[in-house]
Amino acid sequence: MRTVRVGLIGLGTVGSGVVDILRRHRADFATRAGVDIELTRFADRNEARFAELGLPASACTTEAAEVLGDPDVDIVIELIGGTGVARDVVLGALAAGKSVVTANKALMASNGREVMDAADAHGVDIMFEAAVGGGIPIIGPLKHSLVSNEITAVYGIVNGTTNYMLTRMAENGLDYAAALLEAQERGFAEADPTADVDGLDAAAKIAILASIAFNSRVTSGQVPAEGIRSLAPEDIAYAAEMSYTIKLIAIARRASGSIDVRVHPTMIRSAHPLAKVSGVYNAIYVVGDSVGETMFFGEGAGSLPAASAVVGDVIEVARHIDSGCLALVGCTCHEELAVRELGELETGYYVRLVVADEPGVLAAVASVFGNHGVSIASVIQKRTTEKGAEIVYVTHRGSERAVRAALAEIDALDVVDSISAIIRVEEL
Numbered sequence: 001m002r003t004v005r006v007g008l009i010g011l012g013t014v015g016s017g018v019v020d021i022l023r024r025h026r027a028d029f030a031t032r033a034g035v036d037i038e039l040t041r042f043a044d045r046n047e048a049r050f051a052e053l054g055l056p057a058s059a060c061t062t063e064a065a066e067v068l069g070d071p072d073v074d075i076v077i078e079l080i081g082g083t084g085v086a087r088d089v090v091l092g093a094l095a096a097g098k099s100v101v102t103a104n105k106a107l108m109a110s111n112g113r114e115v116m117d118a119a120d121a122h123g124v125d126i127m128f129e130a131a132v133g134g135g136i137p138i139i140g141p142l143k144h145s146l147v148s149n150e151i152t153a154v155y156g157i158v159n160g161t162t163n164y165m166l167t168r169m170a171e172n173g174l175d176y177a178a179a180l181l182e183a184q185e186r187g188f189a190e191a192d193p194t195a196d197v198d199g200l201d202a203a204a205k206i207a208i209l210a211s212i213a214f215n216s217r218v219t220s221g222q223v224p225a226e227g228i229r230s231l232a233p234e235d236i237a238y239a240a241e242m243s244y245t246i247k248l249i250a251i252a253r254r255a256s257g258s259i260d261v262r263v264h265p266t267m268i269r270s271a272h273p274l275a276k277v278s279g280v281y282n283a284i285y286v287v288g289d290s291v292g293e294t295m296f297f298g299e300g301a302g303s304l305p306a307a308s309a310v311v312g313d314v315i316e317v318a319r320h321i322d323s324g325c326l327a328l329v330g331c332t333c334h335e336e337l338a339v340r341e342l343g344e345l346e347t348g349y350y351v352r353l354v355v356a357d358e359p360g361v362l363a364a365v366a367s368v369f370g371n372h373g374v375s376i377a378s379v380i381q382k383r384t385t386e387k388g389a390e391i392v393y394v395t396h397r398g399s400e401r402a403v404r405a406a407l408a409e410i411d412a413l414d415v416v417d418s419i420s421a422i423i424r425v426e427e428l
Helices: 013-033 048-052 064-068 085-095 105-122 139-145 160-172 176-185 200-213 233-241 303-323 361-371 400-411
Strands: 003-009 036-043 075-078 099-102 151-157 244-255 258-269 281-288 292-299 346-355 376-385 388-395 416-425
Touching: 003 013, 003 064, 003 303, 013 036, 013 303, 036 064, 036 303, 064 085, 075 085, 075 303, 085 099, 085 105, 099 105, 099 303, 105 200, 139 200, 151 200, 160 176, 160 233, 160 244, 160 281, 200 244, 200 258, 233 244, 233 346, 233 416, 346 361, 346 376, 346 400, 361 376, 361 388, 361 400, 388 416, 400 416
Parallel strands: 003 036, 003 075, 075 099, 258 416
Antiparallel strands: 151 244, 151 281, 244 258, 281 292, 346 388, 346 416, 376 388
């Protein structure tokens, strides 16, 4: 049985999980996969981690270049993150003829074509299952199991931090600040939560999924992203009264020779499977022309779930090395589909206003909507505050551009105190 030797660069949360899994299951993997996988080199700038993980000093270094230059290393695992040093490590490993396994969503979302082309040029594998959904298998199914389908849509709850916060806001009435503080105290949110709460993490992940699903190329910078900072408990409660649930949804859809891709808080029917995904769990909902609707659900982050995906990729690459069939599936982005501008979107909208509590206000607001071709599905007065009456409008499907133009005009009306919330409504 061949021994495939692996170098691990980055011994943080996921890296330590990789060490743990391979220690516990190396013999099982040999039996089930037919290859022996040995972690032989380790690199991390924090030397204390070597002793903490019980790694032999002779196998450890603070210089990633030493791992890349080791002729005995067959596979390099990159778990540094980011697009600076990590990019150099990944491209350096590929140029050295070593296959790479990474969990780096930022790199694959911004430099995916460069990385995949480099792997193809050097005849090696690049695997990145853990870059989206942590331990949830989704990259592999899209590239292999569902390849016989034309994928028409991918919807995802792909950020555990925001999903936990929205769950607590929905179930316990917490406001945004209290939900964030609790998430940080429980280790679900970083001290700087910007990437999570502003939708940037989800944007990188849906860029990767859209690229694979639609055989095109989408980068994270092309994905319009809105976060959850402005959501209030009353919006979540009002949505529930109308049998809707608010989730931060990453959306990618095929649309008339283009791709509709975006991330934002979304009202979806409470009966939809995605609405049932709570806490730190993630779910990715894929629609194909042959398979129909499928959903992949599980833990989207954490040491062992993400490490599970990394080790799964390592086993697959090891089998490719053993059989001599590397680089079977490289970059599949052969179509040149434009990313549709957000203004071209057509969907429903939930709008909460605070207006003067006097006759004629509803007619004035409705008139502006009508002048812009926006049809109102329902209007409800919820409560009266010291600032005025709180009114909730829900529109029929309409143009984003038209709705935004109408709201700009409505905001300027003397009888309108504020536009408190605008949330898109999707009938998935």
